[in-house]
Amino acid sequence: MKTTAKKSAALAAFLAALFLLLPLFSASAFAGPGPVPPQRFFIGAAAGYFYPGQNSFRKIYAGPVFPVELQLGWNLNRKISVFAAARYLETSGNTVLLVAQRPEETYALRWRLATVRLGMNYWLWPSRFTPFLGAGVSASFYKEQWLDVALAKEGMNTGFFVQAGGRYRLGRRWHVLAQLEYSSVPAVGDGLDPRPDLGGLNLSLGLMAGIY
């Protein structure tokens, strides 16, 4: 289990570095005035890799987590856009023992998290590849379910996120989107950690299309 966690961490770090550096190289390659998306609205879909920020979360849900996201955006002008998004992730894990007496006792868990997000992006410069910075707020609806016994906890917590990334224009409407995001969703728990944080690092890759 430790090995898996270490591999996940290393992968996350590598991808983070890649995604952060990519916009810089791309920016220099595509510097200069270029066509900007003419559409005022855009939709997007992305999938990614989520690295939980808190150790207690990673202990329980040690496996990789792949969230999916749908996004609807509005370009206010050439520099600023706002967006609303919905993200969903699901993973499974196992309970952790406190003061272990019988290590063989374990319960399977399922974790589901649906997040509604409102945010704003600032597009650094218009070109074929356009890097951006963004931030926003989120409302996360979670359900933690014990699969072996009839026990489930549901709730909602709010948080924030900051992100950086870029989009690469493929054609008149289509763009490839890549972004790295840090989020924090503080909560109050009654389990391994009294103050779990549902946020973490999220790397995602997706497609965007201008629609109007």
Next chain:
Amino acid sequence: MPFRKRIVFYLLALLISTVFSPVAAAAAEPTALLKIANPSPALSRSVAAAGAVLVQELNSCLLVCAPLPALPRLRAQGVAFAVIAYPRQNVSFFLLYSEHDSPLLSGKGAIQCRLLEDRIWLCWTAVADFRKNLAQPFRLKALNLSAAPAPAALAAVPEKEEYQALPQTGPLLADLAAQVEIERLRADILALQNFKTRYASTPQCEAAGDFILNRFRQIGLTAVSDPFIFESLYQSKNIVAVIPGKVAPERMVLACAHYDSTSTNPLISAPGADDNASGTAAILELARILAKEQFNFSIGLLCVSAEEWGLYGSAHYADRARRNGDKIIAVVNLDMIAYPGDQQRVLDVIGNRQSEWLADLFIAVAQPHVGLRLDKVINPSLTWSDHSSFWDRGYAALCGIEDSVNPYYHRSSDTLDTLDLEFAAEAVQASLAVVAALAQPISTPAAPTGLQARSQVSAALFSSLKTVYLEWQANREQVAGYHVFRSDRSHGPYLRLSEQPIVQTSFQDFLLLPEQDYYYVLTAVDEQGRESNYSEEVRDDENNR
């Protein structure tokens, strides 16, 4: 201990305390004695978190000793308090009960008093003979400001639930209670009264202690004299006898009474027939009857001294029990049980919040065997007898005491001819039944032994569950199986978890609340369906590694 060795021991103790006390005093942090109103479990936790020591719980307030740096911490936690005194070296603190508007006669400089709640005063003095300045009658409890607080001293009051004794013990308890003899009570009270005075520190009190020791030995019990020094000057002794348990002898039910006495002229005449030759005679009668029986758990029979000076004898015993980790299941203290007065025949059963289960048990078990009325009184301010020393160390304890006011209390006229021995005999029957029920007469089949409990918590992110693993030894005789019982408070009432007797010698209890303590007992069931006594009780994490 031989006499010569005992002298050497005391001289050494005196020498060591003389040499080291100035060092300790110099190193001691300055403290303040605080009165905190409206005690609650949350307040108790705040006090502990601030590094303060709970000295005394009363009905309406807590008395707390706190180092001076802790005072801002307490204020920061929103604890409202009033500083009553700043303890100094060589100043002794007492809790005083007095019916008078002013408890002092004269010599105000010698002793200081502050009212804590109705008729209860905090007094402090550096003078050894301060008692002559107190208006008679009074009751005293010496306070130990450095004592560690009792664990969970302010436990939340559990919901009242009726105690259910095992049904088969009823007839046996009735049989035991029927053996109480009024004439034996009379003879013992008279013998104790005939010492003229049993004021602790007098030779007559020492002789009374020897009398009790011999009576225990005549009954056939192993009894010892346990000497102690109080107020740095005086010596007295507790007398302890034990009826060893057959199944779990390390667990003990303790019956106690003080045998010392006092009066307005204590060095000359303090017959103390009601206070407390009556309680002492009750202990001797319990010893006589119970010594012939066999029980799962041990029964301790304790006669303490220097109660009238401030509960010194019981504090000495309870201190050592706490230090040694003695497993005392419950303490039944009998103090003044022979003066029903003109009112109804009522015996008060006094407990604190932690001991309410014991008071409930006392009434449920004893009431069927006696005609007198048993009234439960839950009041932590009633600290004027030896049960209080056990409360302070976290043990469950109660006091059986007559409900009426004895006009001969602490007077030379407290003599046998003022007593109602039929009332006393019923009080002894009640106590006997309860002590026997708690110690559990040996049954067929035998109660299971070796019960061990381990617990662990399985934690998710937002919830967790406790699992308890129980294991025990198989009974030597053939049994059909075992029943497992659980309670969320010590000593029940218990809920049976097994529908049918379990054949194995292990059990797992799942899906429990992680923050709750659980208590377990077992019974064995034989082929005829007869059920044993409860095994010893274990807490869910008692055997955690």
